[in-house]
Amino acid sequence: MKRIKTFPFSSWPSSTTTDEAKDCMQSLENGMLLSFPSLNFQITPEEQALFSSNLVKSNRKNISFDLTTDKMKGCEASQDIEPIIHKMIQRFAGLSVEFVENILPHYKEHLITGRTSFRPVEIKGRENPSYKKNDTLLHLDSFPSRPTKGKRLLRFFANVNPFEIPRIWKLGEPSKQVMKKFLPKVKSPILGSRSLMNRFGITKSYRILYDHYMLHIHDKMKQDTDYQKNAAQEIVEFAPHTCWMAFTDQVSHAVLSGQYVFEQSFYLPIDAQESPEKSPLVYMEKLLQKNLRT
Ligand code: SIN
Ligand code: FE
Numbered sequence: 512m513k514r515i516k517t518f519p520f521s522s523w524p525s526s527t528t529t530d531e532a533k534d535c536m537q538s539l540e541n542g543m544l545l546s547f548p549s550l551n552f553q554i555t556p557e558e559q560a561l562f563s564s565n566l567v568k569s570n571r572k573n574i575s576f577d578l579t580t581d582k583m584k585g586c587e588a589s590q591d592i593e594p595i596i597h598k599m600i601q602r603f604a605g606l607s608v609e610f611v612e613n614i615l616p617h618y619k620e621h622l623i624t625g626r627t628s629f630r631p632v633e634i635k636g637r638e639n640p641s642y643k644k645n646d647t648l649l650h651l652d653s654f655p656s657r658p659t660k661g662k663r664l665l666r667f668f669a670n671v672n673p674f675e676i677p678r679i680w681k682l683g684e685p686s687k688q689v690m691k692k693f694l695p696k697v698k699s700p701i702l703g704s705r706s707l708m709n710r711f712g713i714t715k716s717y718r719i720l721y722d723h724y725m726l727h728i729h730d731k732m733k734q735d736t737d738y739q740k741n742a743a744q745e746i747v748e749f750a751p752h753t754c755w756m757a758f759t760d761q762v763s764h765a766v767l768s769g770q771y772v773f774e775q776s777f778y779l780p781i782d783a784q785e786s787p788e789k790s791p792l793v794y795m796e797k798l799l800q801k802n803l804r805t
Contacts, residue, residue, distance in 0.1 A: 521549035523606040524613035540789045544757040551752040552669040564632045573628040576600040607775040621783030625776030635768040649683040652759040653729040658722035661792045662778040664760040669773040672751040683763030684743045697727040720803040
């Protein structure tokens with residue numbers, strides 16, 4: 512099956528025909544990755560001169576930004592440099608929200624803007640505190656402290672590498688196969704554990720059963736060295752000065768190398784999908800014959 516669908520959009524925002532918008536939405540819901548090889552997020556020479564992995568605080572992977580509060584976290588820079596980085600991330604967040612809303616008009620009213628990140632650290636050779644945090648291993652996105660409560664995770668990326676270096680990913684097998692393989696290996700949560708995690712702030716909100724199963728599938732995929740080696744996979748290169756997006760809770764992926772990428776996250780309630788039955792939540796409910804929304 513073809514995994515990537517290419518679109519010719521080249522401006523921020525891009526005008527789309529009704530057919531193109533439908534194609535974007537349906538391709539995403541079918542588990543494809545959308546590639547925009549002509550869409551370049553422009554970096555100014557002043558910004559580019561500051562590019563360095565040292566911009567990130569030593570205990571973090573990325574610099575993160577919240578468009579709704581205008582707060583930036585994880586940046587280690589002097590008082591004259593920090594506002595330049597802040598403005599650059601803010602500009603990326605604003606443009607990418609507008610771009611994504613424009614190509615996905617059907618989602619627009621329902622899309623929740625998540626965090627933005629700037630990733631100036633080279634992936635290859637980067638140290639990870641545990642295998643669970645190692646994104647060079649194939650996984651479906653799911654985060655321990657941030658339950659989505661069934662909402663979809665839609666992420667938009669821009670490679671802004673000034674040295675012509677691509678972002679190299681691997682794409683794994685379709686999520687239905689991943690779930691069939693790993694879901695039977697995940698145990699039900701221990702009674703009361705999800706309430707306790709919520710009460711003590713381990714999770715930012717209550718983990719519904721769906722979040723529990725997604726997170727454990729994520730961990731089990733990364734832990735399984737045979738699977739990492741032998742599962743169907745292909746290498747994909749995202750050239751510098753290009754963008755791409757996917758439902759990363761549905762597209763099995765790993766990042767192998769590259770430096771200087773922006774990312775904008777969105778959450779989408781499954782009822783806003785054209786076909787909610789294509790969501791991981793509904794598919795998992797079918798497999799387990801169980802309501803996972805509690
Ligand atoms: C990931 O979502 O696993 C990381 C993607 C990237 O930083 O390129
Ligand atoms: Fe990921």
